[in-house]
Amino acid sequence: MNQIRTPNKDAYTLILEAIDSGVYRPGDRLVESELAERFGVSRTPIREALQRLETQSLLARDGRSLIVASLDHNQMAELYVVRTELEGLAARLAARHATEEEIQVMRDMVSEDRVLLDDPSALARANRRFHKMIHLASHNRFLVQQLDLVHRSMALMATTSLAAQGRGEIALAEHKAIVDAISRRDEDAAYKALRDHISVAFVTRLKLDSHKID
CATH class of the missing domain: 1.20.120.530 (GntR ligand-binding domain-like)
Incomplete structure (x- = not known):
């Protein structure tokens, strides 16, 4: 996976923009380690960003995994x-x-x-x-x-x-x-x-x- 270097953006913004641009679609699973590698940041800010996105209902739980939410x-x-x-x-x-x-x-x-x-x-x-x-x-x-x-x-x-x-x-x-x-x-x-x-x-x-x- 190619690393995306975006030093001026935080993990939350990076993941949000990836969802908005269709890199991650409804139903796609988001994995901390893969996101950390993709965006070139540590897993701690990724974890915090995922928690924030879940709170905002942009992510949902599928068993133990977090997936991009979808709208009914x-x-x-x-x-x-x-x-x-x-x-x-x-x-x-x-x-x-x-x-x-x-x-x-x-x-x-x-x-x-x-x-x-x-x-x-x-x-x-x-x-x-x-x-x-x-x-x-x-x-x-x-x-x-x-x-x-x-x-x-x-x-x-x-x-x-x-x-x-x-x-x-x-x-x-x-x-x-x-x-x-x-x-x-x-x-x-x-x-x-x-x-x-x-x-x-x-x-x-x-x-x-x-x-x-x-």
């Missing part, structure tokens, strides 16, 4: 309720507070992300960057913190809704509508556009999950 149907529904409202608020505040430079970055993201339509994983990463830009453009640090927690839990979903046929194209059109509303400083339209975007993503994810049921 009800947990996913609850998460989307919170995400929908918080994301909508972020869009509303972005329409009020975003700088012209921030709006231009969002526009560029929508345009540049079109080349990723055939790569759902890359498009999912780009989607997170786009939403993060809206969060930051809200200029409300407490809202950004809460949305970070929500998106951290989103990593516990095994698939991305952008993997659905045609969803990427539709999502980018929705992104454009969100940016257009923010650029017009239309707070109500921005709020509605982002809430609708999350709602469609949730429906898409439910359909994807329904195909897994025997």
Whole structure:
């Protein structure tokens, strides 16, 4: 296993980022010794980080082992309720507070992300960057913190809704509508556009999950 040298990050952050980026997926077992080797840190901070992640329900017990947690149907529904409202608020505040430079970055993201339509994983990463830009453009640090927690839990979903046929194209059109509303400083339209975007993503994810049921 190749060692990842990241001296400026603690063990908690390293493991969290590995889960968020899909290095470790729901159901994967996390072993102290392997994590210590991968990240080039001692086992004590790894153990402390795992305990913290378990407390936050990002890890779960499977016998004596710790695995990356997964969300059941009800947990996913609850998460989307919170995400929908918080994301909508972020869009509303972005329409009020975003700088012209921030709006231009969002526009560029929508345009540049079109080349990723055939790569759902890359498009999912780009989607997170786009939403993060809206969060930051809200200029409300407490809202950004809460949305970070929500998106951290989103990593516990095994698939991305952008993997659905045609969803990427539709999502980018929705992104454009969100940016257009923010650029017009239309707070109500921005709020509605982002809430609708999350709602469609949730429906898409439910359909994807329904195909897994025997």
